[in-house]
Amino acid sequence: MSAPGTWRDLPARFGSAVVMAVVGGAALGVGGVWFAALVVAVTAAMVWELARMSAPDRPQEALALAALAALVLAGVLALHSPFALALLLLPGLASLLRARLHPLVAASYASALMLSGYAMVALREGAGLATILWLVAVVIASDLAGYFVGRSIGGPKFWPAISPKKTWSGTVAGWLGAAAVGAGFVLAGQGPWVLVAISPLVGFAGQLGDIMESWIKRRAGVKDSSALIPGHGGALDRFDALTGAVLAVLVLGLFGAMPGIGG
Incomplete structure (x- = not known):
């Protein structure tokens, strides 16, 4: 029980779920740059949270990694080139430049977040x-x-x-x-x-x-x-x-x- x-x-x-459903549903339905922008923003937010948890004493660094994640993901989506996919590893690799909690886990997870963000937009555009x-x-x-x-x-x-x-x-x-x-x-x-x-x-x-x-x-x-x-x-x-x-x-x-x- x-x-x-x-x-x-x-x-x-429930209230937050309704707001997310309305915003996400609208962006998903419209697709294109609006959906891509939402995915970029959410991915950057997740990288920011991950960076804060793995290095809580460096909040400015977490913001910098989030900004890098947003710029990289937006750039890769704009390039439309498979050769650019390696750039998605940049935020994770950048997180290894300074000591943090479980650095390899944090870097790998950041890379997974970047790849999933890219895949969401690619699926919307390619699979429908x-x-x-x-x-x-x-x-x-x-x-x-x-x-x-x-x-x-x-x-x-x-x-x-x-x-x-x-x-x-x-x-x-x-x-x-x-x-x-x-x-x-x-x-x-x-x-x-x-x-x-x-x-x-x-x-x-x-x-x-x-x-x-x-x-x-x-x-x-x-x-x-x-x-x-x-x-x-x-x-x-x-x-x-x-x-x-x-x-x-x-x-x-x-x-x-x-x-x-x-x-």
């Missing part, structure tokens, strides 16, 4: 709106199912040493929620039945992205990556799962295992 106060953050969480809608829906369904079922039922922890709040009940509920999204797209004529099997895999990758961020926060001794989003914490707290899911789709696409979605 859920403990008293478990749902205390729900109003703020339906693919992005499926991806976002899988992450949201997995997160909501895990949140409500995990807090309502509780039970054994999934990985208590890294993420003490994650339960097996919430994890499995997330997989089922992702599968339901895949089934919905198939029934709507937007994809083949293999999408029902791929959706939980992508949802699980999102859960691993969330767990990875939880590991970083525990090592940094913080509850949230920042306080940018009421009820959700920071941009990393909200979009860590999307980062993992996007990278999973990228890997599936590289191996030719990603089915076509949409018309």
